[in-house]
Amino acid sequence: MAKHNIVLTKQGKTANGTIQLTGSKSECNRALIIEALSDGKVKVENMSDAADAVLLRDILKSEIREQRLEISQTNSLISDHQSQISTIDIGPAGTAMRFLTAFLPLLNKNIVLTGSERMQQRPIGILVDAMRKLGATIDYEKKDGYPPINIHPGFEQQTNVIEIKGNISSQYITALLLIAAKLPQGLELHIQGELTSKPYVEMTLAMLNQAGIRHTWADNVIAIQHQDFAETTLLVEPDWSAASYWYAIAALSDEAELFLPGLTSYSLQGDSVITEIMANFGITSVFKDGGVYLTKEAKPIVRKIFDMKECPDLAQTVIVVCAALGHEATFTGLETLKIKETDRVLALQTELAKIGVKLIEKGQVYKLDCSERNLPQRMFISTYDDHRMAMAFAPLAILIPELEVEDAEVVCKSYPAFWSDLEKVGFRSEKVA
Incomplete structure (x- = not known):
């Protein structure tokens, strides 16, 4: 692409409208692995449009080919047929990398x-060590502790x-929990x-319980x-x-009336805590009419x-809102x-730094210094191949007349309709070279 x-x-500092969000990427990825392990017993509805989830779905369909996972007489998990060596490239999909590292050894x-160049810089060693101890044979193709891996x-x-x-990452734990029921001896996971x-771990266990x-x-x-x-x-x-980006838009607006259908107050998703966080910025959340x-x-x-x-994916959103409003807050839990x-x-x-704000790191504590905050007339945002950088900074267009965002398609990783949804509440987006 x-x-x-x-x-x-x-135009203006108001945000009014109804936004239908795609399915949760976190829930969908877990549901897809559960579906693949269930021998056809579990189905998934309201599939996410996120590129990561679509990719994982397609990989699972290709690899299992409707085969039934069974326990062999030698106490190993087997599929009906072995295949020659194949390569799966998950691109930048970190969740898929971790979930598949645990799932694929079961296919024999x-x-x-x-994955992508950045993916090959993201550690996987802790999960590989765990899978090796369980009985998987996994080698590193390049650097020890990092993808690509040979299963x-x-x-x-x-x-x-x-x-x-x-x-380190709750996804390592989730990856192991998802396959646990399929292991002949089950699994006893000791968290150090x-x-x-x-x-996120609670979400995994709740979804497994539903299944x-x-x-x-x-x-x-x-x-x-x-x-x-x-x-x-x-x-x-x-x-x-x-949804957190819509809370950010509301927080930076003078007036906002937004409706997000389908969201509930009893969500499995940890990021639903955004309702409590954004209450500090004057955003009221009322659950009714199915949203x-x-x-x-x-x-x-x-x-x-x-x-x-407990909600690291919200960090960029909340930090940018604080910086934009000149609120000198302190943040922990960003490891x-x-x-x-x-x-x-x-x-x-x-x-x-482009708006004169410093995020100062002292050990595991991060403080915003807004003493030199200055919102320019035009600003360029680098996104670093990170969907959340693009979406966390996009609401600044309410305060900055022209906001250029690098690599707009990066949002497809989790929220493909983001830019078109923004236009529903008065944003305008124009492609540039």
Whole structure:
């Protein structure tokens, strides 16, 4: 897909309208793995339009080809047929890389799993070590600890006890939990230290429960026995991460009345905490008529400290809103941002400097210094191949007359309709070379 920039403009500082969001990428990716493991018992509805989710769906369809995963007499998981070595390129899809690292060894195939240049810089070693201990044979094609990886056939479970650090990426834990019920001995996962992004692990377990998979969670140990999936349909809720950008738009507007259908107050998604965070910026959330209404009222911002540990995908959104409003807040829980699509901390520091704002790092604490804040008439935003950089900074067009955003198509990773949805509430976007 050819890359192009866009220039965003916005007449007036109001935002009114109804926005139908795509299905949650986080829920959808989990649901697709569950569906693939369920031998046809689980179906997925309200599939996400996100490029990452579409890619994972297509890979799973191609690799399993409706084959039934069974337990062999030698205590290994097998598919009906082995195939010659094949290569799967997941591009920049980090979730797919992690989920497939755990899933593909169960297929008894020889597969090289690779990705984009940035993906090959993102660590996978902790998960590979866990899969090796379980019984998978996985080699590194280039640098130890990083993709691409070569997954060999012949998985035979060696143990059901795995220890894994909790403060690196919850997706490692989720990847293991998703396959646990299919393992002949089940899985007992011991989480070492504090668990980062706990709501994402809770989402995984809740979705498995919907599919008939039971678990226990005592202290730092999550246990899932070998068991069969139940027949069910997993309905994917609209994406709260995508909703966060509409909360940002409301926060930067003088007036806002927005309706986001399909979102609920009892969501599995940890990013639904955006309702509580944005209440500090005068945004009221009312759940009725099968969705959530957002309204804006002027009020002073009092909260000074935001812990993003359990919702790191909201960090860019909230930090940019604070910077744009000149609110000098302190942020914690940003440790995982450095191993995302880009080093999001460095990217934020670089782009915020363009409006005179500093994001100062002191250990694991980050403080905004807005003393030299200055909103220019025109601004160029680099996106670093990161969809969330593009969408987190886009609302600045409410305050900056011309906002040029690099590589507009980067949003397709999670929210393909983002730019067209913006036009529904008065933004204008024009392609530039």
